[in-house]
Amino acid sequence: MKKRLTLAVIAIMVLSVASAYAYGYRDLQDANYMKDRGDFWGARNLYERISSDIFTDREVKREAAYFIGYCDIRLSDPWRAISSYRHFLNRFDNGNTRFVPDALFVLGRTYEDVRDFGNARYYYNEVIRRFGYGEFPEKARDRLRIMGGGYYPGPHYSMQTLQNADTAEAATVKAEVKKSVSDPFVNFSMDQNRISRVNTLISAVEKLEGVEEAVSTLSEQDSKLEVVKDTLKTYQEKQKFESLHEVK
Numbered sequence: 001m002k003k004r005l006t007l008a009v010i011a012i013m014v015l016s017v018a019s020a021y022a023y024g025y026r027d028l029q030d031a032n033y034m035k036d037r038g039d040f041w042g043a044r045n046l047y048e049r050i051s052s053d054i055f056t057d058r059e060v061k062r063e064a065a066y067f068i069g070y071c072d073i074r075l076s077d078p079w080r081a082i083s084s085y086r087h088f089l090n091r092f093d094n095g096n097t098r099f100v101p102d103a104l105f106v107l108g109r110t111y112e113d114v115r116d117f118g119n120a121r122y123y124y125n126e127v128i129r130r131f132g133y134g135e136f137p138e139k140a141r142d143r144l145r146i147m148g149g150g151y152y153p154g155p156h157y158s159m160q161t162l163q164n165a166d167t168a169e170a171a172t173v174k175a176e177v178k179k180s181v182s183d184p185f186v187n188f189s190m191d192q193n194r195i196s197r198v199n200t201l202i203s204a205v206e207k208l209e210g211v212e213e214a215v216s217t218l219s220e221q222d223s224k225l226e227v228v229k230d231t232l233k234t235y236q237e238k239q240k241f242e243s244l245h246e247v248k
Contacts, residue, residue, distance in 0.1 A: 044071035074186035079227035105136035
């Protein structure tokens, strides 16, 4: 009996050790390959599994967690992307700055796309304040110039004129721009019609006006978004509250 128990314990220990190496750089490469091929759903699912595995190396999890939000952007789900990038910063913005300026800028860019300009300016200024210059502070300065009314201190190289600059600092920026693959907005724009439809629904639910009309404009894919499901759930709760407090 003792022998069987010992063997069972050993088997459990072996399985535990095996699970400790469930995800590694090879799995990250597989997720990156799916992302680069345009399989953003598959890549996102694998990135999520990697980033949530307790036994996986922290730097592997860091990269996987960052690219969850990247996939959300490419799937035209900015609301989920905002949640993913904020979660990334909560977990990994703690001294090691790898992917942090990237996340701050992309958060700003995503907030800008959903018309939350206050948060967009906050994150653009945050990446400038913390990192001075480089690819993402420069991009943030450009976005602030486009938006207007922003404060963007420090050295500025317009991304349009950067190619003609020959200063040492500009050369550093150009080198960083060249090797960066972490900006999901490069050569890509989210579905602005979808954003408009969903924002209209959110506004309608907040005001409790025109909700049915806003719902009727949603596409089948819109209806699958978490933000839409949550918004409609909020609407149902508001309706229930209103009916309970109706004057009879």
